[in-house]
């Protein structure tokens with residue numbers, strides 16, 4: 001049923017600790033038997049997962065290659081250098097810091113390295129696709145810095161409705177004169193025009209930062225335009241479309257920015273780097289440098305477009321009119337004004353389809369209810385889903401939501417029917433390591 005190493009790892013853990021082993025078995029079964037549509041998730045390869053479970057976890061390596069605070073770091077230097085070199089090649093830039101524990105930590109490293117407390121930066125209106133580390137009031141970025149926000153176009157008659165309003169970006173920057181302009185989002189389905197952002201940053205005299213956490217895999221494969229050479233600094237996660245271990249990344253072509261953000265990250269923000277994760281990042285970057293990865297990212301985009309098209313045919317509205325990347329925001333109220341993101345998330349999960357409720361641009365409902373769901377194709381594409389399977393996924397979604405509108409009995413019956421079909425489909429397309 002699963003990869004031989006997974007079996008050996010499971011037996012080892014289960015023999016020592018049946019309580020933890022039972023939870024591992026349950027999660028493995030959940031992932032194997034459900035369709036993962038969360039746009040920020042993926043199925044890492046067995047090589048990447050097991051790389052994260054090696055003896056590199058035992059080692060302290062505070063500092064950077066060649067300048068460590070501990071002995072015994074020869075192989076730490078080798079693996080961190082390998083990860084850096086591969087990251088630079090993948091993203092076509094001069095400098096890479098592979099130590100951020102996560103995407104938010106990477107952003108913190110940049111903010112602490114390039115801004116002073118109280119400095120102004122500009123980012124997208126958070127509820128319309130930004131990330132909490134782009135200025136949310138409870139986050140370090142909103143508490144210790146001064147965010148100002150630029151909007152999307154909010155006019156159904158506008159040809160670029162729900163897409164970035166570059167004129168408004170320019171106006172916000174000229175009015176507030178931020179020290180840094182931030183682009184890159186968590187729920188934006190359109191291509192980002194980095195060259196246009198560069199023009200605005202030059203006009204306003206500010207630094208330009210791209211957070212490519214979501215689209216990193218597409219960028220690495222040349223399936224989304226690169227933020228280089230336009231951006232001064234680029235941050236990312238490694239676990240979303242890039243399909244590596246859970247972690248972060250800071251990239252730049254500027255030696256001064258590299259030095260400042262390095263110092264801000266360590267000793268400024270983090271202590272010892274997660275060397276087992278850096279080892280797994282190197283393995284994942286190696287996978288992403290292979291030709292198959294480009295083919296994978298092409299299929300990710302094709303699958304997202306197929307799902308968006310099929311949902312549109314069923315009466316749903318894809319925000320901004322479609323997708324250029326791996327994700328989409330679905331306006332459920334176009335199908336039926338009674339539908340909410342909260343209900344959809346719950347009903348679909350019960351049927352074995354995992355996604356998250358998400359506000360749509362200018363959503364009138366509260367964040368815990370919402371009018372939409374965010375769907376992405378990276379994980380299903382990793383399993384091998386193609387056009388036919390994505391069309392079936394759209395039909396599963398509509399069957400469950402339509403039944404939910406009819407009432408509890410209809411929903412219970414359809415949930416059971418769809419769950420069985422989902423499970424059969426998942427068995428036909430096993431997740432990596434479970435084949």
Ligand SMILES: *Cc1c(COP(=O)(O)O)cnc(C)c1O
Nearest residue numbers: 102103104131185186211213237
């Ligand atoms: C996911 C995401 C992050 C944060 O990543 P974590 O690893 O969860 O900290 C940062 N920025 C954007 C745009 C994201 O989508």
